[in-house]
Amino acid sequence: MSRLRVGAAQLNAVVGDLDGNAQRAFAAYQTARAQGCDLVVFPELMVTGYPPEDLLLKPAFVAAASATLAKFAARTGDCVAVIGFPERADHLYNSAAVCARGQILGVYRKQLLPNYSVFDEQRYFEASTETGPLFDVGGVKVAVSICEDIWEPGPVVAMAASGAEVVVNINASPYFAGRLPEREAMLTGRAAQVSVPIVYVNLVGGQDELVFDGASLAFDDRGRLAARAKQFDEDLLVVDLDIGSTVRGRIEPVLEPVAEVYEALVLGTRDYVRKNGFTDALISLSGGIDSSLVAAVAVDALGAEHVHGVMLPSRYSSEGSVADAIALTERLGVRTYTVPIEPAQAAFEKMLAPVFEGRPPDVAEENLQARIRGNAVMTISNKFNWMVLSCGNKSEMATGYATLYGDMAGGFAVIKDVPKTLVYALCRDLNTRAGRELIPQAVLDKAPSAELRPDQFDTDSLPEYDELDPIIEGYVEGDETVAELAARGFDEALARRVARMVDANEYKRRQAPPGVRVSRKAFGKDRRPPITNRWPG
């Protein structure tokens, strides 16, 4: 009976860092070889990082990626490596090189190119129509496939028909809540369908809006889960295949759903900050639940000593809010400045008084206040070179309940894809797991308020969040109409109002910083409505 030991090298590549990625891959290759692996598989486009986006339009970039791959291949020995790279031939292909004994033994070209959701692969790549060769690894016939190829039956069925004894699938599959069970169910079905074991390796790490969650997998030829790597961390998953018999490996547990979202936020934030050359982050702390959650994420991502808070109380800030913010920073161990903004607010009001003569205060003055805070955090950021993390949640981003250049200002919007009801769940879960009130209970208990005028509450402008969030989910993630939402039992007038808010605030979202995608459809490259748009939803 043929045996094969496969290492799934789940690595954190950095887009554009060709040499760094190749070195990271080679280090894992050596580790896997030392552990007796016959075959090591790396993620899709490991050489360039994923997604390289319009770097792929630069011929010099593609040429450099090929040169980097050749150098990597030259260092390989008997252990076979499968590694993703962009291949310039008659067209550009999303390819996997099979390397050993100092050579590139062959190449597989991706057949199914996703061009929906966050994916734009048809912008760059040509789809191959070929099943690709089988590679003999220690007497075992190995077929290679790339990501999307395995989500439709066609390519893998053809591979099995051609005699594949193992199908390797290399991925850069981004996270969203609920994605891992979908992947596992699909892979179970595919392996059982073709009666061939599957080794699935995924990228890990944050890249702009996307987090790749790792959780590489292996399934036996009956579709049973045989191995699972860690979520949200680099890992080398060693899988032992007895061809025609068992597949064995380590099975890491899966995080609980709420904790899983939290870990995605942590990794996405850490990688965005650090891969962009920052070490420290700055957060405007209001005493509210959103900035409290962002601070907790930042501390887990960067370490408390690299997180800085600033409190910017105005004449409308309650004593409770200031006290809550102070309590939070003490619990998290975050150093915090306090800069009352009254002087700037008074100065602006006086400056603008001749222009505004005779007009009552309205939302303009509320936004002014938020933008004074935005300016203060950005000025501190510029002075100390700390990246500003903004604190708007998905409910606010959807409805436009946020001030452009005010509370929306920042380098990274950590929770922009997290609805307010999930913000609460994340904080409660955090406290439960910590076994103490990391987020002060008072923050969880009080009614949400932007505190931009006296006695203001979110519910003055918005419905209750437990009513709002499911409507946003239906309208944004489900592309449901108002009529369809009404048919599902939502108040029609309310659904119409929410739909209008979502559409009318596209211009704000277009100027928002990126943030971690944790849902099936995030605001960002995932969702591309026109700004100028008269369709009423």
Added chain:
Amino acid sequence: MSRLRVGAAQLNAVVGDLDGNAQRAFAAYQTARAQGCDLVVFPELMVTGYPPEDLLLKPAFVAAASATLAKFAARTGDCVAVIGFPERADHLYNSAAVCARGQILGVYRKQLLPNYSVFDEQRYFEASTETGPLFDVGGVKVAVSICEDIWEPGPVVAMAASGAEVVVNINASPYFAGRLPEREAMLTGRAAQVSVPIVYVNLVGGQDELVFDGASLAFDDRGRLAARAKQFDEDLLVVDLDIGSTVRGRIEPVLEPVAEVYEALVLGTRDYVRKNGFTDALISLSGGIDSSLVAAVAVDALGAEHVHGVMLPSRYSSEGSVADAIALTERLGVRTYTVPIEPAQAAFEKMLAPVFEGRPPDVAEENLQARIRGNAVMTISNKFNWMVLSCGNKSEMATGYATLYGDMAGGFAVIKDVPKTLVYALCRDLNTRAGRELIPQAVLDKAPSAELRPDQFDTDSLPEYDELDPIIEGYVEGDETVAELAARGFDEALARRVARMVDANEYKRRQAPPGVRVSRKAFGKDRRPPITNRWPG
């Protein structure tokens, strides 16, 4: 000999305004019929406007577009109409309906779907592989094609081979400088290649970043230009075809290259402001050339009475700048407020002094000043509901020589795709055409300065613009490497510095407002590099 009178109905559709677009089309249909047209052709996706982007993912939107088309078709008589719409069949197609006598007589489905540059058609549509039927219009065999179909030989060659006597090509082809001569040369070649006359109708109007320039065309079967509609305006171009003989129509002159860019800016600005429900615009006037140009564009787009200026002098503003700004507003007839920002600046400095203790003033204070101005214009905008037009040019957007939430703040960035050298050319051209100093000569003559600290000039931070702009063009529009730029004769160190500035400032551009695309590659949906990116260029 068969004769055919064709009306090319070059209309300004609004994305999402299904009923409005159908009404606009039907009014043009009646005019064309009154002028004796046998056939009226409308732009690509006329029913929805172009590009509808992710509205196409909403089943209710596509269904409504079909219903609107059916109503339009029901109103047609003997005169045949060809009109673009999204067609839901087994897949979604980018289609043209051929309508007459109250019916949809047939449908053509687009074969070549652009998925590069600003186009994402493969995100939404399935490509057809069929040449499509010929339509008999008054005894003449008419083939229908859509936009990209005509840029490759395949589809039109097949249409000619099937017996087409006229090829109609319906378009939503966006403007960039130099595009019209390319289109005309390609269409001349295609008509001559197949010896069939071509009637090319284009959309007109602004949609977010894009301007559709109209300039619908007709060519005879030897490829000679026979008719051309107006640029940048609605038009009905009537073309008389004697099949096998002449094609005749009105030939509108083409604007000079610099004036053409100016008209694109005017139309793009007018449509963005008005289609988004605004009537008035607000501009922060510095006395510099960029804000002067934006003010001139705004006046031509919206009328002087709908344009409002605000001067926000600081302690570093020269008397000359204030005088230049006043002179400009008098010449343009724009009402202007003056709001000295010293009170806010002093207040912020005092507020932040404890945080910044012991640190010398640096770029943080310069950005602070720019953001105080950004806040002031946004607050005035919010109070009066005037859209802020920001004034950054492409040289600044490329190098990041701009303050996020400061001078970058606004609803629309009119000249973000105009390099500084072209800003000068546009102003000089404007004065020449006006026959007077619409833009004061002093504004043209003085050295560019952001005036954020004493005696500051752009050249303190940037190379001279006539050196900088060609490097930006090569690096951004041409995707050339630093080595390639050096080989073309640019200073290598300078090219490297510029490349680094371009890449390092992607995060700023990602938060910039949209603006009019006038080049082959604009910052926006046209160019999609990663933010997190270690590729050194």
